[in-house]
Amino acid sequence: MEFENPKYHQQIVEDLMNGKFILSKEIHFEDVKENRDFYEKFFRHSFGYEFIFKPDYAYIISSETNENLSRDICIFIAILCYELDKAGINFLDKIEFGDFSLEEIDKYFENSSFVDLIKGNNSIKDYDSRRKLIRTMTTKNITEKNSEDRFSFTPVYKVFIDFAKELAESSKESETINQGE
Amino acid sequence: MINEEPISILRFISNYFDIIRELFITQKEERVIRRETFEIICSKYSAEGIKKTLFKYKIVKPLQDDYELRDVYFNLIEFILFEFRPLLPDEIEKYGVSIQELFRKIREGINSDKNILLDRIAALSEEVKKFSEAVDKNKIRLLSETRDLKANVKRIGYREKIQKASHWTEHYILPLNNILNVNHSESITNKLFDISEFANQQRLILEDETIRLQFEKLHRQLIQTNDDIRSNHKVFINELIPLIDRIRTESLVITGWIEFLKRPYKTVPPRLFKTDRITPISNKFYLNTKEYFENFQVVEDFYIEQEEGQEVRWIFNKSYYKSKLSSSLPVENFFVWCRDSLELEGDITNEKLLALTTLLFEEDIQITESNEFDEIEIQTQSSSFIVPKIQIVKNGI
Numbered sequence: 001m002e003f004e005n006p007k008y009h010q011q012i013v014e015d016l017m018n019g020k021f022i023l024s025k026e027i028h029f030e031d032v033k034e035n036r037d038f039y040e041k042f043f044r045h046s047f048g049y050e051f052i053f054k055p056d057y058a059y060i061i062s063s064e065t066n067e068n069l070s071r072d073i074c075i076f077i078a079i080l081c082y083e084l085d086k087a088g089i090n091f092l093d094k095i096e097f098g099d100f101s102l103e104e105i106d107k108y109f110e111n112s113s114f115v116d117l118i119k120g121n122n123s124i125k126d127y128d129s130r131r132k133l134i135r136t137m138t139t140k141n142i143t144e145k146n147s148e149d150r151f152s153f154t155p156v157y158k159v160f161i162d163f164a165k166e167l168a169e170s171s172k173e174s175e176t177i178n179q180g181e
Numbered sequence: 182m183i184n185e186e187p188i189s190i191l192r193f194i195s196n197y198f199d200i201i202r203e204l205f206i207t208q209k210e211e212r213v214i215r216r217e218t219f220e221i222i223c224s225k226y227s228a229e230g231i232k233k234t235l236f237k238y239k240i241v242k243p244l245q246d247d248y249e250l251r252d253v254y255f256n257l258i259e260f261i262l263f264e265f266r267p268l269l270p271d272e273i274e275k276y277g278v279s280i281q282e283l284f285r286k287i288r289e290g291i292n293s294d295k296n297i298l299l300d301r302i303a304a305l306s307e308e309v310k311k312f313s314e315a316v317d318k319n320k321i322r323l324l325s326e327t328r329d330l331k332a333n334v335k336r337i338g339y340r341e342k343i344q345k346a347s348h349w350t351e352h353y354i355l356p357l358n359n360i361l362n363v364n365h366s367e368s369i370t371n372k373l374f375d376i377s378e379f380a381n382q383q384r385l386i387l388e389d390e391t392i393r394l395q396f397e398k399l400h401r402q403l404i405q406t407n408d409d410i411r412s413n414h415k416v417f418i419n420e421l422i423p424l425i426d427r428i429r430t431e432s433l434v435i436t437g438w439i440e441f442l443k444r445p446y447k448t449v450p451p452r453l454f455k456t457d458r459i460t461p462i463s464n465k466f467y468l469n470t471k472e473y474f475e476n477f478q479v480v481e482d483f484y485i486e487q488e489e490g491q492e493v494r495w496i497f498n499k500s501y502y503k504s505k506l507s508s509s510l511p512v513e514n515f516f517v518w519c520r521d522s523l524e525l526e527g528d529i530t531n532e533k534l535l536a537l538t539t540l541l542f543e544e545d546i547q548i549t550e551s552n553e554f555d556e557i558e559i560q561t562q563s564s565s566f567i568v569p570k571i572q573i574v575k576n577g578i
């Protein structure tokens with residue numbers, strides 16, 4: 001019996017199993033898109049993982065999650081958005097279309113009023129740790145390197161922005177319930 | 182005086198922290214804890230019995246018909262919860278007055294009574310510390326208030342939001358900014374710079390070493406305080422003063438992030454895939470490989486053995502030696518035979534030699550008379566035997 005599989009099957013599985021997001025601009029994304037149902041079943045039956053497909057990216061998640069990395073990325077993006085907004089910049093436009101220099105990132109973090117939180121987090125506490133976090137995000141396709149000292153966010157940023165929106169909605173809902181009581 | 186172990190008090194606070202927190206919140210909102218509220222809180226947690234202990238440990242004190250947490254505990258809980266009451270600028274300005282007054286007296290009395298001078302330096306240091314802490318607490322509180330206003334979780338209208346922002350800006354932020362602004366001639370920060378300069382001079386020129394050391398300490402404290410004030414002032418300029426402009430825009434995403442940043446370690450973040458792959462350069466690689474191999478390793482039973490095997494006890498086998506003797510008959514010299522026989526089998530010991538001697542008493546052994554001058558020496562491991570020459574012939578021969 002011959003096992004029929006998509007053309008870039010090996011690369012797709014390898015990337016996803018390495019915790020990488022597959023982006024729509026990547027050559028194997030088309031394969032993923034055409035075989036969504038196959039991959040959904042493949043990862044569920046083979047490993048018990050959940051396969052998530054979005055128009056801009058695809059990734060897998062399991063019951064065991066990399067919570068620390070996810071939290072550090074959230075803190076990083078949250079402070080960045082807050083500081084951009086404070087500086088009067090449209091933070092969503094900047095994240096979606098713009099790019100950042102490492103120097104600019106340092107300036108935002110060094111002047112942030114979330115100083116206690118920054119100093120207490122090993123992934124963002126200083127110049128080197130922030131670079132390491134950005135490198136890690138690049139290996140996962142959350143950010144991409146544009147030059148030696150510049151990077152930009154890929155559409156994967158939406159995972160984190162959606163998380164913030166959901167959090168805001170639930171906070172507002174619980175506040176409304178409290179007021180109602 | 183509290184006749185209890187300090188650790189018991191801390192353990193009590195830890196065990197009943199929920200009650201103490203509720204008492205704290207009540208007092209913060211209503212300034213006192215009404216008797217009925219106190220009863221309700223204690224009974225809510227089914228902790229009627231702790232009321233006595235609250236008084237015994239002097240955590241709560243009666244205030245006519247009501248109660249209040251003692252200042253020291255109120256401040257402790259306030260600090261732990263980061264729930265600071267916003268201080269009015271007038272409350273902070275009072276430190277400026279006391280600092281100024283103490284500084285004047287120190288300067289004027291620099292050559293008078295040494296003890297009072299030392300006390301004044303200590304008092305000034307204490308006031309500077311209190312001032313710095315008050316500014317820090319106020320900054321934390323104002324940041325929290327303004328972030329809440331920006332997040333607008335309570336969905337208050339734009340008009341009300343601007344009113345609140347104006348209130349904070351007018352009554353708290355701008356006056357406090359004046360206190361901190363180094364360019365403002367009357368600001369406390371400016372006074373602290375003057376004092377720092379004075380302390381710096383005195384620590385170098387005064388003759389009395391004790392006073393010099395105290396000025397040295399004060400100078401170091403003021404350098405740190407000025408750094409703290411500068412960083413706090415930066416927050417005022419960048420974040421608090423532009424408050425009204427900042428709250429004009431509202432974003433669901435910023436609201437979410439502000440809520441997240443309040444409790445980043447208590448909120449479950451988005452799920453990201455956790456990889457198990459370990460590269461050969463990973464620091465876990467060695468131990469994981471070792472563990473893996475150990476799973477398949479066959480472990481055999483092992484015994485601990487002494488290096489020298491236990492010595493086998495020699496047992497005299499009479500019939501064996503008797504038959505050996507019989508086959509060697511006639512024997513010219515019995516003891517030489519004994520020695521030769523034993524030598525062939527190992528060491529000669531007293532025990533072996535004496536055991537073999539018993540053969541002489543066997544019935545079928547015939548001993549011939551010996552010449553008394555004919556003696557030989559037999560050497561054993563531990564002794565030397567001088568024995569006569571005994572000839573043995575077969576019985577009846």
